[in-house]
Amino acid sequence: VTEPRADRPHMPNYGLETSAPLLDWPWARYRxxxxxxxxIATVRPSGAPHLMKVWGEWRDDDTFAxxxxxxxxxxRNLVGEPRCSVATEDVDDLVVVExxxxxxRADELDAFLAHxxxxxxxxxPGWGELSADFGPFWxxxxxxxxxxxxxxxxxxxxxxxxxxx
Amino acid sequence: VVEGAAxxxxxxxxPYAPGYGIKPASEGSLLDWSxxxxxxxxxxxxxxxxxxxDGRPHLSPIWGVWVADSFCFGCGxxxxxxxxxxxxxxxxxxxxxTLEPVTVEGVVEPLGDQLxxxxxxxxxxxxxxxxxxxxxxxxxxxxxxxxxxxDDERFPDIATRxxxx
Numbered sequence: 573v574t575e576p577r578a579d580r581p582h583m584p585n586y587g588l589e590t591s592a593p594l595l596d597w598p599w600a601r602y603r604x605x606x607x608x609x610x611x612i613a614t615v616r617p618s619g620a621p622h623l624m625k626v627w628g629e630w631r632d633d634d635t636f637a638x639x640x641x642x643x644x645x646x647x648r649n650l651v652g653e654p655r656c657s658v659a660t661e662d663v664d665d666l667v668v669v670e671x672x673x674x675x676x677r678a679d680e681l682d683a684f685l686a687h688x689x690x691x692x693x694x695x696x697p698g699w700g701e702l703s704a705d706f707g708p709f710w711x712x713x714x715x716x717x718x719x720x721x722x723x724x725x726x727x728x729x730x731x732x733x734x735x736x737x
Numbered sequence: 738v739v740e741g742a743a744x745x746x747x748x749x750x751x752p753y754a755p756g757y758g759i760k761p762a763s764e765g766s767l768l769d770w771s772x773x774x775x776x777x778x779x780x781x782x783x784x785x786x787x788x789x790x791d792g793r794p795h796l797s798p799i800w801g802v803w804v805a806d807s808f809c810f811g812c813g814x815x816x817x818x819x820x821x822x823x824x825x826x827x828x829x830x831x832x833x834x835t836l837e838p839v840t841v842e843g844v845v846e847p848l849g850d851q852l853x854x855x856x857x858x859x860x861x862x863x864x865x866x867x868x869x870x871x872x873x874x875x876x877x878x879x880x881x882x883x884x885x886x887x888d889d890e891r892f893p894d895i896a897t898r899x900x901x902x
Contacts, residue, residue, distance in 0.1 A: 609836075619825055621787055621795075
């Protein structure tokens with residue numbers, strides 16, 4: 573997998589230090605992989621943003637896979653507007669990924685279920701098991717991502733953007 | 738009436754979330770709004786979702802305070818979120834907890850002179866920052882609906898949706 577190109581985003585009046593080193597993509601990938609919960613932001617047909625917690629798996633190809641009922645608010649939103657944002661659970665040491673959702677392909681299903689169940693068995697022993705019955709399944713393909721360390725106000729020195737296109 | 742104190746009690750019901758085994762409101766129990774409010778007051782960081790002019794969601798971390806039944810925050814005049822909110826004032830905010838999440842959806846309006854004192858005091862005592870000295874725009878998200886739950890075996894019996902008049 574090729575790593576995305578990193579730069580410092582333009583954020584007027586936030587005092588970002590242009591000369592401080594950028595975070596590297598493995599820093600972000602590590603946090604995306606280990607997060608138990610994620611926030612997903614979608615947009616309702618009315619234009620109002622919707623924020624919901626999901627479980628999912630950050631995969632080796634740097635995409636995010638998750639399951640959700642077809643009648644859920646987030647899926648109904650994604651059918652109308654497939655562009656969405658996904659964030660890690662820790663707001664002080666964070667990664668936000670902006671991308672576009674598609675349905676998981678049949679040839680991706682077995683690996684996804686296996687990895688997902690290993691992840692959540694380790695994090696939440698006895699929670700149950702995700703099976704093919706819980707579909708449909710979705711994949712967010714990143715376009716751009718942001719990461720920073722907010723702890724100790726290091727946000728101005730660490731804010732990094734990654735470009736996938 | 739104490740400045741900044743809770744003035745409203747929203748109507749509680751069970752959220753619509755198919756496939757998650759949520760019980761009807763007649764079974765289990767609903768969370769008190771005071772439970773949600775405690776978390777909205779106490780959270781150090783928050784997630785704010787807005788909608789970009791092109792229809793995509795934007796998700797970013799933010800600091801803020803819960804004052805007078807609303808989420809009060811500041812941001813740069815030319816920040817992505819401020820520009821989004823000028824075009825579309827609808828937003829969602831959630832506390833920094835995926836284990837006891839509270840999410841509020843509503844409409845953002847200017848803070849207004851009446852709340853400025855309570856906002857500044859709350860911000861000062863929470864972050865030890867004088868928000869009056871921060872350049873930018875100061876806003877408040879007034880809730881329309883809210884969601885709260887506890888992420889353990891109680892979830893199906895306790896997930897709650899609140900509706901504000």
